[in-house]
Structure formats: structure tokens, C-alpha cells
Amino acid sequence: MSRVYLTGAGPGDIELLTLKALRVIKEADVIIYDRLANPDILKEAKDGCEFVYVGKEDGHHIMPQDDINETIYQNALKHKVVVRLKGGDPFVFGRGGEEAAYLQERGVLFDIIPGITSAISVPAYAGIPVTHRGVAVSFRVVTAHESPNKKESQIPWEHYKSDDTIVFLMGLHNLSKISKKLIEIGKPRDCPCAVISKGTTKDQQVVVGTLADIVQKAVDVPTPALIIVGEVVKLRQQLQWFEGNS
Numbered sequence: 093m094s095r096v097y098l099t100g101a102g103p104g105d106i107e108l109l110t111l112k113a114l115r116v117i118k119e120a121d122v123i124i125y126d127r128l129a130n131p132d133i134l135k136e137a138k139d140g141c142e143f144v145y146v147g148k149e150d151g152h153h154i155m156p157q158d159d160i161n162e163t164i165y166q167n168a169l170k171h172k173v174v175v176r177l178k179g180g181d182p183f184v185f186g187r188g189g190e191e192a193a194y195l196q197e198r199g200v201l202f203d204i205i206p207g208i209t210s211a212i213s214v215p216a217y218a219g220i221p222v223t224h225r226g227v228a229v230s231f232r233v234v235t236a237h238e239s240p241n242k243k244e245s246q247i248p249w250e251h252y253k254s255d256d257t258i259v260f261l262m263g264l265h266n267l268s269k270i271s272k273k274l275i276e277i278g279k280p281r282d283c284p285c286a287v288i289s290k291g292t293t294k295d296q297q298v299v300v301g302t303l304a305d306i307v308q309k310a311v312d313v314p315t316p317a318l319i320i321v322g323e324v325v326k327l328r329q330q331l332q333w334f335e336g337n338s
Contacts, residue, residue, distance in 0.1 A: 100207015128179025236263025
């Protein structure tokens with residue numbers, strides 16, 4: 093009987109892949125993978141493994157999510173071991189829950205293999221802890237990638253005023269809106285902010301500023317990028333360790 097492994101690929105550094113993820117990748121008959129999964133991971137697959145790319149990027153999707161769900165299902169009908177490889181963690185804005193529900197409704201066995209989410213690991217590689225004693229006792233993770241077709245934002249901005257640390261995923265193109273909204277709800281204009289591009293990889297770039305000037309400072313930063321807001325950003329001055337050592 094076939095089984096689908098909804099597998100987190102981690103944030104980019106291949107060494108952050110979990111042992112269980114590596115095991116099923118080596119066993120896979122087919123790997124259905126995303127754009128943000130490190131392509132070097134595919135080199136770990138066995139000879140004869142099939143690869144199906146279903147990556148998404150801003151403004152251009154190889155296929156819509158409904159078709160991805162069906163692609164996973166159809167491959168489960170043909171193969172014994174199917175790996176759905178997703179950047180980061182399948183359940184952190186990865187649509188993994190939708191894919192799991194689709195398979196469950198059709199009687200397909202599946203496992204969830206969590207991955208190290210970029211929400212925590214990418215700031216860590218930039219020397220920014222999302223929590224720190226005396227600085228931040230909590231953090232919020234937000235998807236900042238909303239469809240331009242939506243008439244109203246689903247992000248409850250008014251709730252974020254008192255948050256210690258806010259991590260925005262997939263939000264680089266909305267950086268101006270994010271900074272303006274946070275200032276509007278009462279965050280100080282000089283609140284520390286950082287944009288981290290291609291985190292945990294050799295191409296990692298970090299731009300540090302404030303809500304007032306981060307848009308100008310990060311104008312040339314490439315995607316994928318993560319935005320982190322809060323006093324913890326100041327700790328990078330002391331804890332920066334990765335750039336230059338990778």
C-alpha cells in the first residue's frame with residue numbers, strides 16, 4: 093500500500109534537514125517538491141526516483157493548489173513511497189493541512205514530517221533570537237502574502253500593537269504596507285526591524301533598520317525574504333555569527 097510523506101525540507105541549509113526526512117527521501121519513488129526546498133536535497137534520492145516540480149512564486153504558479161493536491165493523489169495511486177517536499181514546515185503556511193485533508197478524504201495513508209520553520213531558524217542564523225529574557229517573552233508569526241484580489245486584508249493589524257516580536261513570512265513585496273500599518277497601530281517609528289534574504293544559505297543577506305526606514309534600506313534585497321520586527325533585532329549586534337563564517 094502506498095504512503096505519502098508530507099515532508100518539511102527546512103529553511104535552506106541542507107544540514108537542517110531532519111533524519112526522518114532524509115530517510116524517506118532516500119526511499120522515495122517520486123518527490124513532489126516546492127521552489128523553496130533546497131535542490132541539493134534531490135541528490136539524495138535513489139536512482140530512478142521521479143521528480144515533479146510544483147513550485148510557486150509571486151505572480152507565477154506552476155499549478156494551482158487544487159491541482160497540486162490532485163497530483164499528489166494521482167502519484168499515490170502509482171507509487172509506493174511518495175514524498176511531498178515543502179520548504180520549511182508543512183503546517184506553517186505550507187498548505188500541508190489542505191493536502192493532508194485531500195488525501196484523507198480519498199483513503200490515502202500519509203505521514204507528517206515536520207521541518208525546521210524559517211520563522212525561527214532564519215532569524216537565528218542572523219543572530220536574532222525571537223525571544224530573549226528581559227526583551228521578548230513571546231513572538232507572533234504572520235503570513236504577509238495576501239492575494240491582491242482580496243478587497244480587505246485578513247491580517248488583524250490592531251492585535252499586533254503589544255506583540256514583543258513579529259515575524260512576517262513571504263512579505264517582502266508588502267514591506268511598505270507592513271511598516272506603515274505597524275506605525276499606524278502605534279508601534280514606534282524607531283522600532284527595530286530586519287529583512288533577512290535567503291536565510292541559512294551562503295547567499296544570506298541581512299538589512300537592519302527601523303519601521304521608518306526599512307523600506308528604503310531593503311529596496312534591493314532579493315526574495316525569498318523574512319521580516320522580523322521588535323527589540324530582539326538589536327541583539328544581532330552582539331550575536332551575529334553566520335555571515336562570513338559560512
